[in-house]
Amino acid sequence: MQTSQRPRVLIIGGGFGGLEAAKALAKAPVDITLVDKTNHHLFQPLLYQVATAGLAAPAIAAPIRSLFRQQNNLTTLLSEVTNIDARENRVLLSDGSTLMYDHLVVAAGATHSYFGHDEWAVHAPGLKTLEDAFEIRRRLLFAFESAEKEPDPEKRKDWLTLCVIGAGPTGVEMAGAFAEIARQTLIGEFRRINPRDARILLIEGGPRVLQAMPETLSAKALSQLQALGVEVRLNAIVTSIDAQGLQVRGPAPAGVLGTVDYTIASKCVVWAAGVAASPLGANIAQNTDCSLDRAGRVLVNPDMSVPGFAQISVIGDLAAVFTHVPGKAPVPVPGVSPGAKQMGHLAAANILKRIQGQPTQAFRYADYGNLATIGHNSAVVDLSTPFGPLRFSQRLAWWFWLLAHIYFLIGFRNRLVVLMDWAMAYSSFSRNARVVAGTLYKKEHVGES
Ligand SMILES: Cc1cc2nc3c(=O)[nH]c(=O)nc-3n(C[C@H](O)[C@H](O)[C@H](O)COP(=O)(O)OP(=O)(O)OC[C@H]3O[C@@H](n4cnc5c(N)ncnc54)[C@H](O)[C@@H]3O)c2cc1C
Incomplete structure (x- = not known):
């Protein structure tokens, strides 16, 4: 257990957003606790490969604890957060224990929606x-x-x-x-x-x-x-x-x-x-009076904090935040891994700014485009480049999709x-x-x- 008086950062969720926030704070003078209800980080973009027998689970999942073996300012806990007591700066875990925090990052992701069925x-x-x-x-x-x-x-x-x-x-x-x-x-x-x-x-x-x-x-x-x-x-x-x-x-x-x-x-x-935000969104709304969008995502401030609760950031698939393109109406940031990672990075940077008494930064989404694969030699790619969109399909798109996914997979062994x-x-x-x-x-x- 950490006992120092350094600021306590609590991160809920070891998915794309939570992992990025934790990594970005690796050298910061803070004590981080990362809580996840599973023991692994999951590379969801390749999950369909496990569902269709193409890959075994360890190829696309890695134990969170092992990912942070070298990060001494971080403690990993396997537990489910059941309540966020925003006014007392503490969260309740499923085993009945509580964790106190000075800064909280909620990156609990999303779940399925069956549209009321x-x-x-x-x-x-x-x-x-x-x-x-x-x-x-x-x-x-x-x-x-x-x-x-x-x-x-x-x-x-x-x-x-x-x-x-x-x-x-x-x-x-x-x-x-x-x-x-x-x-x-x-x-x-x-x-x-x-x-x-x-x-x-x-x-x-x-x-x-x-x-x-x-x-x-x-x-x-x-x-x-x-x-x-x-x-x-x-x-x-x-x-x-x-x-x-x-x-x-x-x-x-x-x-x-x-x-x-x-x-x-x-x-x-x-x-x-259908996709619905994690139930922790509704819990945050109940405890802070913030608003949710139709998918149950928390409508956060531009710097990803919960209105009225600067010490709580909500990121990734659980956050509703808008991207501003000059000359266009704001559009919601899509629920994709680059969005979650970018938000995680910003949430970490803003925690450091708050600790140093500096103003926080607003989120700006860098959209790299979309990929989808269909089968062997069959995919579609829509990339955003500084020169305009780059679109291609079939064999070339499939190779691009394959290399991009291998590149972003966590861990050398998994890639191999x-x-x-x-x-x-x-x-x-x-x-x-x-x-x-x-x-x-x-x-x-x-x-x-
Ligand atoms: C099948 C599938 C395919 C996808 N394909 C792509 C793709 O090709 N490209 C792309 O960019 N994006 C893709 N996505 C979306 C992408 O995976 C998400 O946008 C991204 O994972 C969001 O990151 P996150 O950190 O918000 O949540 P997640 O990565 O979902 O992580 C949430 C974490 O929080 C933990 N958690 C949840 N509730 C609690 C709790 N109460 N207590 C403790 N821990 C909790 C979970 O166990 C999980 O580890 C896909 C998603 C799915 C499901």
Whole structure:
């Protein structure tokens, strides 16, 4: 335990934002405590690779404690923060103990939103944590196993209908990977079914895939998905999900006006449609009277502090902050890792300024652009450069995506492991992380009694 009289900095969350804030304070005369409810930092951009058996968990996650082995001013604690008592400068942990702070950085990230239908979660897991990725991988691989055992051709089809809801980057990556598994990886391994018979549906409520990308790249991503055999349903709203599949309201068939409601029977559904801020956002609002946006993110001051509570900064996916481009209306900073890292860096710099009695700085977002991958040699890239946007797709974009992700992965060993796994997968379409613990589908998921 630290006992000095140096300012106490408490960081909640060892994700992209929290890690960056902690690293930026490595040489500062402060005592830092970093609390996370998991023992690892997770590289979420490659989480879909764990969910689709391409990579094993340790390739994309690193123990937080080991990351800070050399940083003597930092103590790592494995615990969940349940309450932020802003007026008393202390937080409550799930084991009932408390931690005092002089400066608090809240970087607790986001979770799934089922738009008021939390009962769908059991049938359509989202992808946010390693546990989520393991669950999706289990359902995906066991869907093929169950189809192989199923004598009834109609029921077999249900097992071989794989649905992804939401065509943002995660949904697109996931649907593309499902298609490659069905069309390439599993070929030759089954005797009663042909994995190529699997249908992969990507269901999107909006008019195009990858809506954060320019329309030209959305169109390219759509055609790359279709080339992989993914059926993309646009303007299609999911109205219900249960153990048998989903109900969808979407455009009527060609030649018929309006919308129709239809059912898709499926035993493997993944949710990639909605994001909500960590519940700690609501807790902060309750304890400080600050405002939240519609996703539950804390509306912070330009310097990332909570209005009226200069000693508390909220950063990353939990913060609602705007980026100002000259001549344009302010736009919210997107929930991406570069945004979280930049906010973490600024929060650390502002803590030092406060300690030195200097004015704090406002956040300015440096937007480097967007990337999304779809499959082998198939990706879209939209880069912001000083000379204007640079957009490209397919093989070149895929290599760019791959190298960028390896570069940003934490730890030399992780980079090497991922590089080797991908080199093997590139030449053979193999997926090395297909061993699943456990025996069968969970009963509540498939509606078994
Ligand atoms: C599947 C997926 C794919 C993504 N792909 C990309 C991509 O390709 N490119 C990109 O730029 N961004 C991507 N993102 C978004 C990016 O990962 C987030 O913007 C980024 O992680 C936000 O960082 P953060 O620090 O705010 O939160 P996180 O990185 O989510 O970290 C939050 C941390 O807080 C901890 N925590 C939460 N609540 C508590 C609590 N009560 N007590 C203690 N600890 C707590 C969590 O365990 C976690 O470690 C992706 C996200 C997901 C889920």
